[in-house]
Structure formats: structure tokens, C-alpha cells
């Protein structure tokens with residue numbers, strides 16, 4: 622028996638399955654809650670950056686950080702707008718479901734891995 626076979630057998634055995642009977646809607650709801658929290662954290666972080674004096678010693682760091690945070694904010698905003706349209710977890714490009722595991726890792730995703738790879 623090869624390593625791959627052993628691994629597959631373990632993953633698909635009934636004992637393994639019973640350990641994680643999580644439903645997609647529950648997982649999506651958790652990811653969406655995380656997305657909302659991340660969005661609020663980004664809004665707060667950016668308003669803090671904007672209100673800081675330009676004369677502080679870390680002004681250069683703040684200037685470098687702001688565009689990164691704005692990029693993240695744009696992504697969370699867009700993902701939330703998709704959620705408002707009832708399309709959270711649906712690929713923006715092909716319309717297929719984005720695997721819940723992928724959204725758990727990054728709740729702001731709006732594309733499946735295949736479409737993401739094509740867009741790069």
C-alpha cells in the first residue's frame with residue numbers, strides 16, 4: 622500500500638468523517654462573521670492612521686502601511702457587498718461554490734482557486 626492510498630483511506634473512513642460533520646452554511650456564517658470583524662478592524666486601523674500626526678517618528682511606516690490596509694479594506698468591502706447580494710461563497714467569475722475551507726482561511730475571497738489562478 623502506498624502512502625497516498627493510506628492517506629486517502631484515512632481521510633475517507635467513516636470514523637474520520639464522523640469527527641467533522643460541519644455543514645457548509647454554518648462554516649460560511651462563521652467566515653462571514655470573521656469578514657465583518659476584519660472589515661471593522663481595517664476601518665478603525667485606517668482612521669487611526671489618518672488621524673495621526675504626519676510629524677510622528679513612524680510617519681514613514683504609516684505611509685507605507687496605509688495603501689496596504691486600503692487594499693485589504695477594498696477587498697473586505699467588496700466581499701461584504703457580495704454577501705449583501707446573497708452571493709457570499711459564490712465565485713465571482715464562474716458562479717461555482719468557493720470551498721468553505723478556502724473561506725475559512727481567507728473570508729474575503731470572492732473567487733474559487735481555478736478562477737483565481739487564471740486571473741493571475
Ligand SMILES: [Zn+2]
Pocket residue numbers: 712713714715716717732733734735736737
Ligand atoms: Zn471560479
